[in-house]
Amino acid sequence: MASxxxxxxxxxxxxxxxxxxxxxxxxxxxxxxxxxxxxFDKEIDHWMKPELRLAxxxxxxxxxxxxxxxxxxxxxxxxxxxxxxxxDRIPAIRMLYHDKNDNKHEIMLDPKTGEKLDLTDxxxxxxxxxxxxxxxxxxxxxxxxxxGIAALGMMVLVxxxxxxxxxxxxxxxxxxxxxxxxxxxLDFHNxxxxxxxxxxxxxxxxxxxxFATVFFPWPVEVNYDxxxxxxxxxxxxxxxxxxxxxxQTNLYIKTLDQLIIDAEQIWxxxxxxxxxxxxxxxxxxxxxxxxxxxxxxxxxxxxWRLALIKSVLMHxxxxxxxxxxxxxxxxx
Amino acid sequence: MSxxxxxxxxxxxxxxxxxxGGYLFxxxxxxxxxxxxxxxxxxxxxxxxxxxxxxxxxxxxxxxxVISTRCFIFTSCLILGSSIIMIYSAQQxx
Numbered sequence: 028m029a030s031x032x033x034x035x036x037x038x039x040x041x042x043x044x045x046x047x048x049x050x051x052x053x054x055x056x057x058x059x060x061x062x063x064x065x066x067f068d069k070e071i072d073h074w075m076k077p078e079l080r081l082a083x084x085x086x087x088x089x090x091x092x093x094x095x096x097x098x099x100x101x102x103x104x105x106x107x108x109x110x111x112x113x114x115d116r117i118p119a120i121r122m123l124y125h126d127k128n129d130n131k132h133e134i135m136l137d138p139k140t141g142e143k144l145d146l147t148d149x150x151x152x153x154x155x156x157x158x159x160x161x162x163x164x165x166x167x168x169x170x171x172x173x174x175g176i177a178a179l180g181m182m183v184l185v186x187x188x189x190x191x192x193x194x195x196x197x198x199x200x201x202x203x204x205x206x207x208x209x210x211x212x213l214d215f216h217n218x219x220x221x222x223x224x225x226x227x228x229x230x231x232x233x234x235x236x237x238f239a240t241v242f243f244p245w246p247v248e249v250n251y252d253x254x255x256x257x258x259x260x261x262x263x264x265x266x267x268x269x270x271x272x273x274x275q276t277n278l279y280i281k282t283l284d285q286l287i288i289d290a291e292q293i294w295x296x297x298x299x300x301x302x303x304x305x306x307x308x309x310x311x312x313x314x315x316x317x318x319x320x321x322x323x324x325x326x327x328x329x330x331w332r333l334a335l336i337k338s339v340l341m342h343x344x345x346x347x348x349x350x351x352x353x354x355x356x357x358x359x
Numbered sequence: 360m361s362x363x364x365x366x367x368x369x370x371x372x373x374x375x376x377x378x379x380g381g382y383l384f385x386x387x388x389x390x391x392x393x394x395x396x397x398x399x400x401x402x403x404x405x406x407x408x409x410x411x412x413x414x415x416x417x418x419x420x421x422x423x424x425v426i427s428t429r430c431f432i433f434t435s436c437l438i439l440g441s442s443i444i445m446i447y448s449a450q451q452x453x
Binding site for chain 2: 035036039040042043179182183186187232235236239240243245246247249250251258261262
């Protein structure tokens, strides 16, 4: 089959493929390796932090276990409190919060007693491998940008690699192990590259989607009056799935369990309804969520449920807590 | 691009325009495309997300284009000129 592109174009792609491969090969290997390990981050946590090996608890009452703790933590809390009930792979209650100086903290609570777990001092899977995968443990946004450049470079590598070959199909499916070492390894490179081609393209692309606003903040700021958080809240559908509070204006929230029941109820009424989002945008969002759910080991349906519960919780808390430092973030 | 005869300076310029010019172009594209979609009736968050997602593919195409084009100067001017137009349009559309 004759070549589909000009010789000049092929040469340009060859130059790009070679030098970009040399420049980004090592960093891409580190990112992919830690990404693969991240699939098992919770299991690595269990291995390195034995205190997390707890028996599964069914139907934990957040009112009984978490709410009293929340009150005792309150003086240390700044804004943005996230509470994750025990799940299959994380049998403890996970709580994330910001302190008064806006530093982020993560603690684990015993689902039986609500006591804070004294964990082994290790970064383990979720703190080391997971974070390394997308920010290389570098200060500020530097790591994110470096990973972003590497991801974009990976996409360029894939595309340029396809166009290097004069005879597309013949080159892609040829393997000559008995030729010289260079020829054999190059054949092997082509063969393994073509087998995983769609994955090698979509892996960096979906990674870039997740941090799209980090790489391109300007267009979002222009469209959202300088407020990227507003775009994220809009996108998460907090408005779409919000519920009206029952009229109380108490400073402290009375019941988390009831909020979850409310959220479940809303979920049931929304289930099966056609989303207002355009279908093809929905498919792209779904692709991102599939990736996220694979990483977290959670089913898609569960992801939607969690997102919905979270949005309802946030909305009600904002309305009920007023200006409490517990949830100042949610008013943004 | 004739890779054997082209000087290092030209190659570096190609890379610089591809990365920096491409970034400007993509910023303009996302801003204008997102604002445009919203202007024509799409939900704002969907419009922005679609623009952001398309932006990465556009950036990729621009990089490949600038690296491989025969008319490097013309392409560079085109990229930079259209970036400015799109950035201005994005500001005007919102």
